[in-house]
Amino acid sequence: MAVQMKMRKEEKEKTRKVAWGITGSGDRLAKTIEIMQQIKKQYQAKVDIAVYLSKAGNLVAKYYRLVDQLTESFGRVQVEVDANTPFLAGQLQTGKFEFLLIAPATSNTVAKISTGMADTLLCNAAIMGLKGFVPVYVMPSDYKEGEIVTKLPSGRDFKLRIRKEDVEHVKKLAAMDDVFILENPEEIFHVFTKHFGQQYL
Numbered sequence: 381m382a383v384q385m386k387m388r389k390e391e392k393e394k395t396r397k398v399a400w401g402i403t404g405s406g407d408r409l410a411k412t413i414e415i416m417q418q419i420k421k422q423y424q425a426k427v428d429i430a431v432y433l434s435k436a437g438n439l440v441a442k443y444y445r446l447v448d449q450l451t452e453s454f455g456r457v458q459v460e461v462d463a464n465t466p467f468l469a470g471q472l473q474t475g476k477f478e479f480l481l482i483a484p485a486t487s488n489t490v491a492k493i494s495t496g497m498a499d500t501l502l503c504n505a506a507i508m509g510l511k512g513f514v515p516v517y518v519m520p521s522d523y524k525e526g527e528i529v530t531k532l533p534s535g536r537d538f539k540l541r542i543r544k545e546d547v548e549h550v551k552k553l554a555a556m557d558d559v560f561i562l563e564n565p566e567e568i569f570h571v572f573t574k575h576f577g578q579q580y581l
Contacts, residue, residue, distance in 0.1 A: 404436025
């Protein structure tokens with residue numbers, strides 16, 4: 381009986397895993413990393429965050445000089461080779477990860493997932509994960525039609541137009557089962573609270 385109780389306790393305290401995918405959007409990337417660093421510190425050994433960069437995400441992270449920050453905070457950062465390498469899709473389907481977070485997600489990634497295209501690492505992972513009943517949280521870079529001002533690595537303001545066509549893909553994605561749209565990086569805190577409960581530093 382004591383052995384069974386010990387096994388249950390160990391199971392309960394086992395570190396749970398989250399997959400975080402970063403695509404090629406520089407908008408709010410630094411803020412998202414800052415929040416994920418806070419979350420990692422907040423949940424400490426309870427949650428392990430595995431970072432996956434798309435090919436474009438890797439380029440953008442280098443452009444914004446954020447790769448070292450990611451590596452120092454989260455350990456090994458895996459970069460897309462093709463749609464199945466690293467084998468994130470299979471790990472999601474077999475239940476290795478609690479959920480998949482894609483933040484930030486480019487309009488290209490959003491459009492592909494919403495139309496069922498699985499030709500990139502993170503799109504394939506999202507679609508295969510959903511088939512395996514794994515929740516997918518997406519923070520689109522193009523959330524609301526209109527104009528936004530983002531920052532270049534130099535710190536200079538950069539104005540962008542969010543097209544209605546891109547927003548339509550976000551709406552389509554939001555209507556899919558087990559897909560949850562995040563408007564801003566701060567909402568990621570609520571995702572972790574939902575899955576792992578409130579933690580205090």
